[in-house]
Amino acid sequence: MALGVIVVKTGGLSAAFLPALGPLLFFYTKHLTRPQWRFQRNDWLHFCPLLVGFWMPVWLIFMSVTLYSYAAHRLIQAFYSRLHPVLMDRPRFAFRGLDKALILLGCSCLLTLVSDSFFLAMAFVLMGMAVDVILKSDNPIKLAMPNSDRSDARQKGRKLKEAVAANHLYEDAELTLTTLALKLAMHPHELSRIINVGLDKNFSDFINEFRVREIARKMRDPAYDRLTLLGIAYESGFNSKTTFNRVFKQMTGKTPVDYKNSLKKEVPIDELAPPSPIQPLLLRSGSPPTRATDILNRTIASVHPLMLRNYFKIALRSFWRNKAFSAINMLGLALGLTCSLLIFLWVRDELRVDHNHANGPQLYRILERQFSDGKRSASPGTPWPLTLELPRKFPEVVQAAGFSWPETLTFTVNNHANKETGNWAGANWFDMFSIPLLAGTAQTALTAPNSLAISRKLADTYFGSPRAAIGKAIQIDHQQTYQVTAVFENIPANSSETYDFLLPWSDFDKRNGWARDWSNSGPRAYVQLRPDADVAAFSDKLKNFLWGYNKDIDLKKLASYNVELFLQPFEEIYLHSETSNGDISGGRIEYVRLFSVVAIFLLLIACINFMNLATARSAGRAKEVGIRKVVGAGRSRLIGQFIGEALLLTLLSMLVALLLIALLLPSFNQLTGKHIALPFAELDFGLALVGILLATSLLAGSYPALFLSSLQPVRILKGSLKFGAGATHFRQGLVVVQFVISILLMVGTIVVYRQVHFIQTKNLGFDRDNLIYVPFEGGLASNYAALKQDLLTKPGIQAVSHMDMKPTFIGQNSSDADWRGKDPTVKIRFTHTAVGYDIAQVMKARLLEGREFSKAFSTDSAGYLINEQAARRIGYRHPVGQPLSFWKRPGKIIGVIQDFHYSSLHDPIAPLIIRLDEQVSWGNLLVRVQPGQTKQALASLEMICKQYNPTFPFTYSFADQEYQALYKSEQIIGTLVNYFAVLAMFIACLGLFGLASFTAEQRRKEIGVRKVLGASVGSVVGLLSGDFLKLVVLAIVLALPLSWYLMRQWLQGYAYKTELSWWLFGVAGLVAIGVALLTVSYQSLKAALMNPVKSLQSE
Known part of the structure; x- marks a missing residue:
């Protein structure tokens, strides 16, 4: 974009070819330094690299840009060498900015050879050059005119010089082309023509010549010895020390000091003539003074660019004069923007998940809401026949598809076996969801019983390409062979449903006959509604749809047990995945909200720094405001100026922030598991950057702008301006807000850390260390007894058992349990699992009553272990030996096992029934290994598993890692x-440091007086530090109750949580005080150790 602007300004050529960058910059510079130069035919040779630009390596292109930048630099130096430093010479530093930009561009090009990060620096340099080109008004084109017109302009030019000199109009520091035209009662365009054509100058040079001559005259006059050089400059019309020094040296070749030292006082005071009275001069007729207001209104549009350039220059000078404060502001804003933009990118990525489907607004997931034992719960599992019935019963439903839980299966291709994870899905899955197919069609992808759809990753891994995979055979679990019928694009890792393959639903039905029963739930159901469907009305009809199908639902006993169906929009699943009391309650959306608030807080802290330091420095800029108001600047214009300065500082900070983000994104992605990049090409990101830029500028600059623009010019210029307590209290309030936010985040950090530590170290009721899972597959399940016997003979292995689930996650439940004395109107859902002998020994779970399963008791095949929660729900006083029937299989309770956590700590422990099942068909082998012998035990385990399962890859996992x-x-x-x-x-301490530095500077004389009167260093440090520490203490008083409430609310999401001990908040408060004290004490100590003579010598 930046290059495009430069190219358009210089020749209107296309910027599509990177090898043209160097020649274009060179010819642009040549056009500026040699206006008489014209493009020749031979110059086209510089663009020959465009013919091979597609094949040129990047490093060669940037070397070319570096060489052309150096050549352009030499053109500028040659231009300077042709000038002579005589009085009233043209500016000798017209291309200083361009020269520096060329040097930076060349260095950036060279550094790109070292690191790609400098591509961003190169882009910033080009953008800066483009901004400079835009801000500079194009040189006026001199049109040929008759000699008579030129002679007339020269004659009027002489009269103009006489009028300006006679009336001392140049002494007006705010003089512009428009205001000068008004004073001379003429049209600004005519005045501009006279200056440009008649005098061959621009307006600035024309006026500055008078000012420099006047300054030179006053330097010779002894009457002005009482004034400093800067005072003479201000009296002569300059309003800036920097501008005065620069212009004087450009026009005389010497600095003001050098020029004055070379002069002798030649004119006596009594020979000086008084200034002439103002004599209005009308250089042409037809422009009556009565039209002056109309002229001014019509020329306002042409003044705005000059005004903006003036504001821009003043802002840069203000930043340069106050380097320390500007650096603190920029660093604080840059860090705040870096964090906020990183969070924005993360939130943006989270909110875009699952929003890539054409039918997205019409897609819904169906969930079950169960009422049992007086409690409500919700689950995404539904009876699989549901997807067949819904399109038949409801006209609102376009189509429906079932989707299984993820399954890890063994893929074998050319005798090479690997584990892959995927699902079973309905035949219309690719019709409902917009998943790009690289090969195959949506209509045939999952229709045949042995069809198989795989991802691009699997196609590339096994067959080299998606096209080559179509029609190829893959054997799954060494049992059945499937044919690849479709290849789809890789599913994004952050989708709510991720998989590498899909199998047909008919195959799921064949493997899981139990799922046909309407009273069983397991697979997920998705529906697509018509665009014009009434979702609320359909939800009402769907609610009790299962009443006619589920045999467990007794319409006469709905109070004790009932099942309802409800909808959840598919696009909300990823962020709203958790349920509570039968309703969608949250999920990752809580983190999105949390970090959005954190981003706002961090940006607010950075903006407060700017407001504090800007208002604290208001005394230093009061005179500028007073002078601007006296010469006619309105409040709105002053507000615009100060907000513009905030906008400029925020823009520079944002550029730094974008560079930091580019450097930090790889580490951020690794931490969060994301694949985020800076999406400059996407419109929403660009709009967000502009929005954040404007919002931050307004937030940071609004109060300083309103405060400074409200100052009274009379009081300012009389020196009687005193700032009230209101401004001081406002700054102190902002400091308190900063530390309240910082303490909130600090307490949050401590509590989150303690909760994570609590989770990681909590006793789960079983020993998760040194416990290994091996999934049952192939011959492991059918040879379980022999496998167990062989493993127990190996060193390092303590005990072996099996479970159809995993101890860290048991997810299946049922209400089909009965016992003596049970209330027939009550339905209680029990979590259940099937295990083998020695399960308590393997898990190291504690038995509170009875015993575990044993081969010594043949009746244990009909026995049950229950946990404490189940014992309480069943109600037996002494449960061991009492009858219990589960799944219509009567038996007895043989033991009560201590409650252990078999799901997330977010949920309370539910009633659990454990049954014995040595006829293993699926699940996991559980192996307890000796501490310190894990490596040896794993080797033995792999060797024996290979004996019984030679064609399957050996896979395992550790219980503690899964947890x-x-x-x-x-x-x-x-x-x-x-x-x-x-x-x-x-960031808060940065602001505090800057505020402490400013306060110490403001109270420098007071400190000097105190030290002269005998104050010690300690008392001075205490005086300066005490004011700030009071603010921090106030922030602690406000923040701690609020943080206690917020952390208590956050911990409510866990059934088992850490305690909010009082010392947590005490630590946060002490850390805040300690950090603030260290921050302030440096400036306080520096001020206290200063020699009082230096601070009082001017008094």
Whole structure:
């Protein structure tokens, strides 16, 4: 974009070819330094690399840009060498900015050879050059005119010089082309023509010549010895020290000091003539003074660019004069913007998940809401015949598809076996969801019983390409062979449904006959509604749809047990995945909200820094405001100026922030498991950047702008301006807000860390260390007894058993349990699992009553173990030996096992029934290994599993790692909150440091007086530090109750949680005080150690 602007300004050529960058910059510079130069035919040779630009390596292109930048730099130096530093010479530094930009561009091109990060720096340089080109008004084109017109312009030019000199009009510091035209009662266009054609100058040079001559005259006059050089410059019309020095040196070749030292006082005071009275001069007729207001209104549009350039220059000078404060502001804003933009990118990525489907607004998932034992619960599992019935019964439904739970199966191709994870899906899956097919068709992908759809990743892995995979055979679990009928694009990792393959639903039906029963739930059901469907009305009809199908539902006993169906929009599943009391209650959306608030907080802290330092420095800019108001600047214009300065600083900070983000994104992606990039080409990101830029500028600059623009010019210029307590209290309030936010984040960090630590170290009721899972597959299940016997003979292995689920996650439940004395109107859902002998020994679970399953008791095949929660629900006082029937299989309770956590700590432990099943068909082998002998035990385990399962790859997992994976989100959140809390405190301390520095400078004389009167260093440090520490203490008083409430609310999401001990908040408060004290004490100590003579010598 930046290059495009430069090219359009210089020749209107296309910027599509990168090898043209160097020559274009060179010829652009040549056009500026040699206006008489014209493009020749031979110059086209510089663009020959365009013919082979497609094949040129990037490094060669950037070397070319570097060489052309150096050549352009040499053109500028040659231009300077042709000038002579004589009085009233043309500006000798007209291309200083362009020269520096060329040097930076060349260095950036060279550094890109070292790191790709400098591509961004190169882009910033080009954007800066483009902004400079836009801000500079194009040189006026001199049209040929008759000699008579030129002679007339020269004659009027002489009269104009006489009028300006006689009336001392150049002494007006705010003089512009428009205001000068008004004073001379003429049209600005005519005045501009006279200056440009008649005098061959521009307006600035024309006026500055008078000012420099006047300054030179006053330097010779002894009457002005009482004034400093800057005072003479201000009296002569300059309003800026920097502008005065620059213009004087450009026109005389010497600095003001050098020029004055070379002069002798030649004119006595009594020979000086008084200034002439103002004599209005009308250089042409036809422009009566009565039309001056209309002229001014019509020329306002042409003044705006010059005004903006003036504001831009003043802002840059203000930043340069106050380097420390500007650096603090920029660093704080840059860090705040970096964190906020990183969070924005993460939130943006989260909100876009599952929004890539054409039918997305019409897609819904069906969930079951169950009422049992007076409690409500919800589950995405539904009876699989539901998807067959819904399109038949409801005209609102376009189509429906079943979708199974993920399954890891063994794929064998050319005798090479690998584990892959996928699902079974309905035949119309690719019709409902917009999943790009690289090969095959949506209509035939999952229709045949042995069809198989695989991802691009699997197609590339096994067959080399998607096209080559079509029609190829893959054997699954060494049992059945499937034919690849479709290849789909890889599913994004952050989708709500991720898979690498899909099998037909008819195959699921064949493998899982139990799912045909309407009273069983398991697969998920998705429906597509018509675009004009009344979703609310359909939900009402769907609610009790199962009443006519589920045999467990007794219409006369709905109070004790009932099942309802309800809808959830597919696009909300990823962010709203959790349920509570039978309703959708949250999920990742909570993290999205949390970090959105954190981003706002961090940006707010950075903006408060700007407001604090800007209002604190208001005394230094009061005179500027007073002078601007006296010469006619309105309040709205002053507000615009100060907000413009905030906008410029925010823009520079945002550029720094984008560079930091480019450097931090790889680490951020690794931490969060994302694949985020800076999407500059996407419109929503660009609009968001502009929105954040404007919002931050307004937030940071609005109060300083309103405050400074409200100052009274009379009081300012009389020196009687005193700032009231209101401004001071406002700054103090902002500091309190900063530290309240920082302490909130700090307490949040401590509590999240303690909760994660509590989860990681909590006793689950069984020993998860040194416990290994091996999935049953192939011959492992059918040879379980022999496998167990062989394993127990190997060193390092303590005990062996099996479970149809995993101890860290048991998800199946049923209400089909009966016992003596049960209320027939009550339905209680029990979690259940099937295990083998020695399960308590393998898990190291504690038996509270009875015993575990034993081969010594043949009746244990009909026996049950229950947990404490189940014993309470059943109601037996002494449950061991009492009858219990489950799944219509009567038996007895042989033992009560201590409650153990078999699901997330977000949920309370539910009633659990454990039954014996040695006829293993699926599940996991559980192996307890000796501590410290894991490596040896794994080798033995792999060797024996290979004996019974030679064609399957050996796979295993550790119980402790699976448990940690359940809380991966909490660990990531804890890490991120920790980083953001540290940055928030750092940004707040930056502002406190700057404010303390300014306060110490303002009270420098007071400190000097105190030290002369005998005050010690400690008392001075205490005086300066005490004011700020009071603010921090106030922030602690406000933040701790609020943080206690917020953390208590967050912990409500866990059934088992850490305690909110009082010392947590005490630590946060002490850390805040300690950090603030360290921040302030440096400036306080520096001020206290200053020699009082230096601070009082001017008094």
